Amino acid sequence: MRITLTSLPGVLILTPRVFADARGRFSETWSRARLAGAGIDLDFVQDNESLSRPVGTLRGLHYQSPPMAQDKLVRVVAGRILDVAVDVRRGSPSYGAWVGVELSAENGRQLLVPAGFLHGFVTREPDTVVGYKCSAPYAPDCDGAVAFADPDLAIDWGIDPAAAVVSDKDARAPGFKDWESPFDYAGPLPWEGRA
Numbered sequence: 001m002r003i004t005l006t007s008l009p010g011v012l013i014l015t016p017r018v019f020a021d022a023r024g025r026f027s028e029t030w031s032r033a034r035l036a037g038a039g040i041d042l043d044f045v046q047d048n049e050s051l052s053r054p055v056g057t058l059r060g061l062h063y064q065s066p067p068m069a070q071d072k073l074v075r076v077v078a079g080r081i082l083d084v085a086v087d088v089r090r091g092s093p094s095y096g097a098w099v100g101v102e103l104s105a106e107n108g109r110q111l112l113v114p115a116g117f118l119h120g121f122v123t124r125e126p127d128t129v130v131g132y133k134c135s136a137p138y139a140p141d142c143d144g145a146v147a148f149a150d151p152d153l154a155i156d157w158g159i160d161p162a163a164a165v166v167s168d169k170d171a172r173a174p175g176f177k178d179w180e181s182p183f184d185y186a187g188p189l190p191w192e193g194r195a
């Protein structure tokens with residue numbers, strides 16, 4: 001597993017080694033024991049999968065607040081996305097900063113989005129399937145969203161925000177400056193700076 005730092009401390013790109021032959025390919029997408037050696041010791045308890053039919057489907061920016069905050073490991077099973085994480089830990093040196101990474105079935109990259117970060121993605125191919133591991137189960141009372149097209153965040157999704165295909169929940173999400181983050185910065189994450 002190759003671990004690559006992003007411009008946002010704590011958010012990592014994990015790229016599994018791929019073994020290919022005439023039959024196709026194989027890769028180990030997660031190994032708790034291997035990644036614990038890199039300081040990434042997470043206990044994933046739930047796997048989710050979404051299918052987004054049209055190009056330009058935008059899901060986000062989502063979070064789950066404490067005590068049910070989630071670390072997520074996101075990968076694309078079919079298709080291609082721009083995956084985005086935003087640091088919303090109050091007091092963090094990178095508060096409000098975002099990073100976007102292209103994930104696809106072809107490149108095999110995965111994005112590790114720690115608790116305390118908003119998460120969202122936009123599809124770049126039709127019939128895109130995204131799978132992600134979560135470190136806490138879904139808790140509707142802790143579920144929330146922030147407006148994906150908020151001008152204070154200025155995320156470049158690569159599409160006209162007015163053309164995005166979004167849920168009613170995401171369309172009604174509050175703006176960044178009107179939202180109070182439930183997350184506090186507690187110092188660097190155990191895996192920050194390791195690659």
